[in-house]
Amino acid sequence: MALSPPAGTYAVLGHIVDAPQLDVVRGLDEPSLVVVSGSGEIESVHRAGAADAAASLEASGVTVIRLGQRDFLVPGFIDCHVHASQWAYMGTGIDRPLMADDGFLAKYAFPAESALNAQTAGEVYRAAIDDMLRNGTTTALVWGSARLDASEEYVKAVVERGGPRSLIGKVSMDRHCPEGYVETTAQSLADTEAFVLRTKAANDALGLPAGSPPLVAPAITPRFLPTCTAELLRGLGALAEKHDCFVQSHLSESCDELAFSSSLFPGFRSDAAAFAAFGLLRRPSLMAHCVHLQPGEAELLLQHGCAMAHCPTSNFFFAKEALPVRQMLQLGVKVGLGTDVAGGYSPAMLVSLRHAVLASKTLQFRRAKGCATLRDRHNLSHTDGLHLATQAGADALGFGGSLGSFDAGKRFDAVVWAAEGPNVRCYRGGVAEEPSDLLHKLLTNGDDRNIKAVYIGGRRVV
Amino acid sequence: MALSPPAGTYAVLGHIVDAPQLDVVRGLDEPSLVVVSGSGEIESVHRAGAADAAASLEASGVTVIRLGQRDFLVPGFIDCHVHASQWAYMGTGIDRPLMADDGFLAKYAFPAESALNAQTAGEVYRAAIDDMLRNGTTTALVWGSARLDASEEYVKAVVERGGPRSLIGKVSMDRHCPEGYVETTAQSLADTEAFVLRTKAANDALGLPAGSPPLVAPAITPRFLPTCTAELLRGLGALAEKHDCFVQSHLSESCDELAFSSSLFPGFRSDAAAFAAFGLLRRPSLMAHCVHLQPGEAELLLQHGCAMAHCPTSNFFFAKEALPVRQMLQLGVKVGLGTDVAGGYSPAMLVSLRHAVLASKTLQFRRAKGCATLRDRHNLSHTDGLHLATQAGADALGFGGSLGSFDAGKRFDAVVWAAEGPNVRCYRGGVAEEPSDLLHKLLTNGDDRNIKAVYIGGRRVV
Structure with a gap:
């Protein structure tokens, strides 16, 4: 052959x-x-x-x-949530809490991301790209780091390699991050706009066929509510509007994160309400996790055309809960699947697909009565996992008509x-x-x- | 090197x-x-x-x-529950119920097992042995099929290959099985005794060093309560006593199986009570799954020196529940880890180990209050998974002093x-x-x- x-x-x-x-x-x-x-x-x-x-x-x-x-x-598989900037520690660190002083973010994520610069990022990003392609991922919604120059190395590497198609974000964060790896609000907004413009230009220069989804495109990427001031969020919302740009962030992932964000933004009924108020729930946009939602929060995401990334592997560890995927899809929300490297340990969408099946089983646990109903409501087979890893992901990224x-x-x-x-x-x-x-x-x-x-x-x- | x-x-x-x-x-x-x-x-x-x-x-x-x-x-890894006779369909069939007419047993397990005979079994068992060794399994508690000649092919293949160390059972089952793949009670007992004697002889012929655990040893293996008459179970208990032989079976795996077995053995308070009455809970013996236990059933297993095989992968599918491993170990029960191929899809203990970690997380789900307590009570880290896959398995098989x-x-x-x-x-x-x-x-x-x-x-x- x-x-x-x-x-x-x-x-x-x-x-x-x-x-x-x-x-x-x-x-x-x-x-x-x-x-x-x-x-x-x-x-x-x-x-x-x-x-x-x-x-x-x-x-x-x-x-x-x-x-x-x-x-x-x-x-081709579509990975709706993956931190390419965390490749160096993929497979370790997940037995820790997300937010503690020696937790996942402080001990692994921030050091790994802040080690990336124009000189060092290329090697890590080329490895991430190789791993994704080798595992069949042809499109990904990607997180870079908070550094503009390092994140541009990802764009270069994708253009050079010819894939995967990537929506890629330079991360924005202007508080509650370690000294030396935190931005000022002004710098974050300026670097984000520069990244948006340069990434669009990089794709335009490729001269892709008419009707083709981009090979690279920018995503406005506030890290999550706890690391962003209201001023930054408002500015990012304005940039998304100005440049008609995809938005991604984390939403309602873990109990400790939720408690922190609601203490920082006490005026909002939910994390989604806060993002909406700052203009960051757009069509298309995507929030990762969405596990611990408040009543009405899923409907708010739906109303704004914001999709969800189901990250079953990392949810077992940090969210300690499974997203009711079938119910969200029935509600009309677009739900894609994400490896969430390095909160998830594997770059392979096949592993995420398997864990999505396992996670769907947990929604049928501990309720001996009415098992059949629970199965109808929640079960995902492995071929349903294939749907999540392909067409559902395309739908979540706004490419449902051209990919999947x-x-x-x-x-x-x-x-x-x-x-x-x-x-x-x-x-x-x-x-x-x-x-x-x-x-x-x-x-x-x-x-x-x-x-x-x-x-x-x-x-x-x- | x-x-x-x-x-x-x-x-x-x-x-x-x-x-x-x-x-x-x-x-x-x-x-x-x-x-x-x-x-x-x-x-x-x-x-x-x-x-x-x-x-x-x-x-x-x-x-x-x-x-x-x-x-x-x-x-080396110790797989405490693996059906070598089901290798041909490993990785498929698990999206079905266990017991239905087109379920896992009727459509996959019985046809695969009954296809094995003295001519065909060798190829399947050599593949199973290669897969186990290649994945680092050095000891296993193995299920053959209900056929004596086919199960002897497994013994030959292990002796030829030099591993994995195997406790291996010819399956016993004398009712509620398909025509053509069911034994008479007398034949089942006669074949079981022949298998016990020949397998012991095969190991004796190896002349292993003094103090070494066997390379092959027999295990008395009633399939599970629904496929065994009281007469067969009583006879198997007597054989176990007579030959001081390891016993294995399935116990309290799924709701449909439990309902069936309690209808067949209404005189007993639990599956374990039935096995105990027939002399099949011995030291050493092991029951796979043990997920849907009745009050006092774990204590009964402990009292008789019967260990458990935690089969996290297949439990997601058929049991739809996770075994509280840490609590069972704290109670004093020996708990090993099993791939449960082909109810589990992977022959790799590394995959079972990962799924044991995921399963331990599900016991911390859906209970926002008191998270820290739940973590202490249930959490298994990946290095705890390594313990389950090695020393805990050795303990469960009665080889804790010489392996693990x-x-x-x-x-x-x-x-x-x-x-x-x-x-x-x-x-x-x-x-x-x-x-x-x-x-x-x-x-x-x-x-x-x-x-x-x-x-x-x-x-x-x-």
Whole structure:
């Protein structure tokens, strides 16, 4: 199988699987054919008669990439919350509280972020980018650090590498941070505006095809309420409005954070109400966690078009609660999935997907009566996890019409997954060798070794 | 570094880390030296002055294996609940209920197990053994199938491969199983006794050093109460007594199973009371899951010397509850950790260890008041997970004095772990490069790629 796409139109034939909604998986019953234009757009998808369609295309000179019997083409993963600036300590520090003097922020996050500058950041960000791509992440909503020069290194690295598509924020924070890693309000606003303008310019310079989502775009990124003055928040809201810019922050993550923020902003009924008052709940914007919501807070986010990032791994540790994802989606809120590195330990969306399934089970715990109802209300299967990791993430970032599934008119951001190797076992005469079984084996036990190719905008990047 | 041990006494110098109790990790502060005899016993452990001790040993002609700066020697993992007979469908089927007509047992477990015979079982069991060893499992409490000939293939494969040390059961079940995969009571008892005798003989033929735990040993294995008549259970209890044999089964796993078993055995106050009445709670014995216990049931298990296998992965799916591990250990019950393949999807104890940490967090959910108390009562850190995966498992299987930690007089069952490679990142000037950070990076993000060597009884097997 030649995985490198040729110049011009090409097509892929095989198990082309996506999960456009909860409870829906397409492409498992028979082979499909996806036709990709030279500009990286999906021209057409043939879910019936794919083999015949492939034959006619080949007859007309179009190259058809034929996937193996145990291969799957799935949409690229979309990581809705990831701190690239915390890559150096990924996998450690999470057994501590978030806010204590020797806690996660003080002992790990702030030192790791403040160590990044124009000289040191490139190595860390290139590693983050490699890890994301190697694990099939083709789009991410990314956190840099509070330093402008370091955060610009991320933009450079993405442009150089050709992915993942990144909404990237220089972090803003002007109080309750360590000496030497805190901004003045004025500097924070000036650096944020410079970052917004330069990042937009970097993407404009790429000359992407019309209709393509950006390769890099800025996100206004107040760290969270406790580290931002009202003046900073108001200024960031004005910048978001002025530059029509995506906004991200953390919201209602942990009990200690909530207590602190409500003591700092006593005039608001909830964290969301405070963000809204400063103009920071916009369409599109996204808040990470949203676990300990006040009554009416989810509705307020919905009303402002603000999405949520479900970060199941880190929520087990810091939030000590699971987001009721299915209920939020039914309410109409857009919910994507995030690794939350380094509050989450793994850069692999596959791990987040698995933990989203586990988290959905905890909402069915400890209530022997009415189990069936709880299952209907909360359960997420592993293929629902695939939906969260793809289309739901695209929806949450405002790219639902151009990313997240295999449909004509969308961009071809995709991963070739192989159900083979030491971690996905296969036996002669095995009882679990249907395509849906192989897909589940990948969803539960696959890792970066099973990812044979990654495409962004039709171009192969892994 | 030469990892293959020479004949005769040898020693290992470096980060030699173990977790002999909850909340205790040894060997992180400075290098240690472990000296291994030619028969695979740990002769001595030097936790201070290790470098000097190594130099004198070398001067006297003893080979010293020097671990790398980013290597760790940890005790081999002990998997207290694993169905080797279900390897073919590992990673799929778990989004179904346990007991329904198209549930986990009927659609996956029974077909997979009944497909095993003297011709087909070897391939599956060799794969299971390879996967366990590759993932650092050096001892396991294993389930075969209900067929004698197939289960004997597991014994042969372990003897051939030299590990993992296995307590292995031919499953007994004489009702409520599919036609063609159910035993008569008499046949089940006869085959079980034959399996016990032949497996003991297989181990005796190995001529292991005095004091060594077995490489293979039989376990009496009634599937669970719903598939066993009282006559079968009574007969198995008598066999356990007659041959002084380990007993394992499933206990109080899921609500549907509990309802079924209490309808079949209405005379008993709990599943444990039924097992006890039939002579199947013995010292040593082990019950998997034990999640939905009746009042007094844990105390009954403790009184009979019966251990528990905590199976966090599968418990999220089928039990929909977490075992309060710390509380059970404080009560005095021995609790080991199990992958529960294929109710659990991963053969890697590292994944079970991570899920044990996540499960411990769920016991701290939804109770904003008194968080600190809940943390004290329930929290398991990743190094506590290492304890569960090693010493606690040895204790649960009755091998606590000879396996599970690095102490003089124990067997040298060990894993060399390297904090390197694409999944355990390292940076120049990183903020998280202390030995404890590297260990945590392995505990959270490591996989079989990080396992450089595995030793059983001093002999290298991977």
